Amino acid sequence: xxxxxxxxxxxxxxMAAAASVAIAGAIGVGAVTSGALPVQAEPVRVQGNxxxxxxxxVVDRVSPAVVSVRVESRATPASDDGNQLGQxxxxxxxNHPLKRFFREFGGxxxxxxxxxxxxxxxxxxxxxxxxxxxxxxxxxxxxNNHVVDGGTTFTVVTNKGDELTAKLIGTDPRxxxxxxxxxxxxxxxYVDFADDSKVRVGDWVMAxxxxxxxxxxxxxxxxxxxxxxxxxxxxxxxxxxxAAVNRGNSGGPAFNLxxxxxxxxxxxxxxxxxxxxxxxxxxxxxxxxxxxxxRQNGSVQRGWLGVQIQPVDKDIADSLGLADAKGALVNExxxxxxxxxxxxxxxxxxxxxxxxxxxxxxxxxxxxxxxSPDKPxxxxxxxxxKEQVVKVDLGTMPNTDKQASNSRDSGPAQAEPTxxxxxxxxxxxxxxxxxxxxxxxxxxxxASERGIQPGDVITAVNSxxxxxxxxxxxxxxxxxxxxxxxxxxxxxxxxxxxxxALPVDKG
Numbered sequence: 001x002x003x004x005x006x007x008x009x010x011x012x013x014x015m016a017a018a019a020s021v022a023i024a025g026a027i028g029v030g031a032v033t034s035g036a037l038p039v040q041a042e043p044v045r046v047q048g049n050x051x052x053x054x055x056x057x058v059v060d061r062v063s064p065a066v067v068s069v070r071v072e073s074r075a076t077p078a079s080d081d082g083n084q085l086g087q088x089x090x091x092x093x094x095n096h097p098l099k100r101f102f103r104e105f106g107g108x109x110x111x112x113x114x115x116x117x118x119x120x121x122x123x124x125x126x127x128x129x130x131x132x133x134x135x136x137x138x139x140x141x142x143x144n145n146h147v148v149d150g151g152t153t154f155t156v157v158t159n160k161g162d163e164l165t166a167k168l169i170g171t172d173p174r175x176x177x178x179x180x181x182x183x184x185x186x187x188x189x190y191v192d193f194a195d196d197s198k199v200r201v202g203d204w205v206m207a208x209x210x211x212x213x214x215x216x217x218x219x220x221x222x223x224x225x226x227x228x229x230x231x232x233x234x235x236x237x238x239x240x241x242x243a244a245v246n247r248g249n250s251g252g253p254a255f256n257l258x259x260x261x262x263x264x265x266x267x268x269x270x271x272x273x274x275x276x277x278x279x280x281x282x283x284x285x286x287x288x289x290x291x292x293x294x295r296q297n298g299s300v301q302r303g304w305l306g307v308q309i310q311p312v313d314k315d316i317a318d319s320l321g322l323a324d325a326k327g328a329l330v331n332e333x334x335x336x337x338x339x340x341x342x343x344x345x346x347x348x349x350x351x352x353x354x355x356x357x358x359x360x361x362x363x364x365x366x367x368x369x370x371x372s373p374d375k376p377x378x379x380x381x382x383x384x385x386k387e388q389v390v391k392v393d394l395g396t397m398p399n400t401d402k403q404a405s406n407s408r409d410s411g412p413a414q415a416e417p418t419x420x421x422x423x424x425x426x427x428x429x430x431x432x433x434x435x436x437x438x439x440x441x442x443x444x445x446x447a448s449e450r451g452i453q454p455g456d457v458i459t460a461v462n463s464x465x466x467x468x469x470x471x472x473x474x475x476x477x478x479x480x481x482x483x484x485x486x487x488x489x490x491x492x493x494x495x496x497x498x499x500x501a502l503p504v505d506k507g
Contacts, residue, residue, distance in 0.1 A: 064189035071151035131209035131252030139182035143251030170294035194260035209252025245279035306337020315501030319486035347463030352380035
């Protein structure tokens, strides 16, 4: 069969087009033909494991153990006038127009006053709320002392909404802890304490509580710092966390990811009164010790040494010949205290308790408090340039902190002022002859930098009594001979004593 030239040309064009499409498909190039959609690239997909923790499982397990604590107290109004506008009217003259107005029209008690009757004082009920948590299946609950302080009636609200009456077992204001007990036939879900010595800065932490009375609320964050001293008491050793904690969270637990209590939320730092990401929790180890005593005895019994103390800084250490700026410097042993009876003196530095190093005053307070009353301890002290050991029979911590008193009269002196130019001080003898009264301080001196003020009384230098300026100059000379860079002065102000180290190599 013959083929025309036109048909041959048409066939060759079709074969070329087919070959072109085949080649394009082989190299993966998307071809667009009439009526077909364009081929699209695949979207990005990440198949990684980010290990982001969820707190949901922990919340499910621990929430039944966390409760709201409602506290009622009764307070008698200071005034019987029923409102603030009527307060103090009894002190005004009878014909005073304001008193006459209240007598005739006088608010809620005006009619009583017209009839000559004195209105009855009525006890007002106040209510506050906080948080707490069960630590036993038979109903013991931990909360803060400041939550229950002054309360007469205590009600616990569980996460199921059940309201249960609780009784107060005991409180410990020094650590701000309290123990409540619920009497019920049911067994309660409770939580255990963590080993807070293993808690690290950066660990996850979860706070559960009753902020603003809202009921069970969960917030999360990390441990921001350890060992915080916020000036709340002598045993400050708080965990700092950044989980949101607000009013009403007090007494609630802070959990780790194992559902163990690492601390009890007790305070927040807040210029505005709301959460700013800085909260403080009492460490679990402290809570365990205190709650154990409250559960057994209803109170906490602590060892008592009875000294006023201050830190040892580098200047003080240099002035005493101590190699390290550690220990607790005794300002004054308190009257009738175990320390005074054992011979502890002003100017001693307590460096160890039963062989364990004392890093500073707070560490000393914690170590002594952890020892049972009436137990003997060996205190290692630094005195007169050498170390020695003193045995002390500890007493029982008084209910209120005893304050040392000092009968020295630091009134204006009549003697002529004398210059201690090397120290930047002008002094004069005290009226009773014991100590030197500071009358002027060189503003450019080390004494001024360290806070010495006119009116302060220098009572001792390097643990030796000061009766005149010669005692000071002699102490300076002795320090220079022994190669020390400073002298240690005991300074009295407003019945409080402290030590100040002043350098002797410059004025």
